[in-house]
Amino acid sequence: MTDRSPAARLPVFDRAHATPEQEVVLDEILSGPRGNLNGPFLGWIHSPELAQHAQRLGAFCRYRTGLPLRLSELAILVTAARWQAQAEWYIHYPIALQAGLPAATAEAIRTGQRPDFEDADDALIFDFATELYEAKRVSDATFRKTVERFGHPVTINLVSLLGYYALVAMTLNVFDMRADGQTELPFPE
Structure with a gap:
């Protein structure tokens, strides 16, 4: 863990002092499928218009792409590993496992290796994301x-x-x- 805190780079957000625009965004996030502010939302809330657009796009990308949850989460883990995004990995790793992604596949992705895929769709999503x-x-x-398999x-999604x-x-x-709740980092800093 670094000795830096988000407060060092962002003003502390206090909902008691939220603007009406911030309140609208927060209420929409909390009443939507996520139900929490874990992730980038307390950063984006300092720009409420961006936060609103981004959280709506995120809800679509996470829940309505047409991909099975396992494949969406695999793509998210590839992204988290590429960017070494500590919180993104921490949040999505258990979701990916619960959706059926093998732990060995996730660990290979985390360490920058090509997994030994048992599922052709997993390999295709990994290859697509990695090439991109x-x-x-x-x-x-x-x-x-990819188009032949998914359309x-x-x-596009x-x-x-x-x-x-x-x-x-x-x-x-x-x-x-x-x-x-994050106390461990999946990537070195």
Whole structure:
């Protein structure tokens, strides 16, 4: 754990002094499928318009991409590992395991290795995300396989999910944010 705290990079947010715009965002997040403010939200709340757009995009990317939860969470873990986003990994690792992602697969991703995949869909999502992050493009072969397996709308949603969680990772990293209850770091600092 670093000796820095989010308060060192962000003003402390006190809901008792929230603006009406901040209250609207907080209420929408807390009444939505997340039900908590864990993650980047207490950073984004200092820019309520951004927070509103980002949290709505995030709800779509997390819950309505058309991908099974296991595959969405795998893509999020690839992103968290690429960015070494401590809180993103901490929050999504147990969700990925609960959704059926093997622990050995997650551990390989965390340590920057290619997992030995038992599931072809897992391998395809990993390859898509990895190619996009490494080459800044996706090969014709991987793109074709992804569209054949999931269709264009879900492929578009996958790109959006990867972009959204990169934004989350950047926010968490820049403001040195940790997840509620996080005492251990999955990545060295």
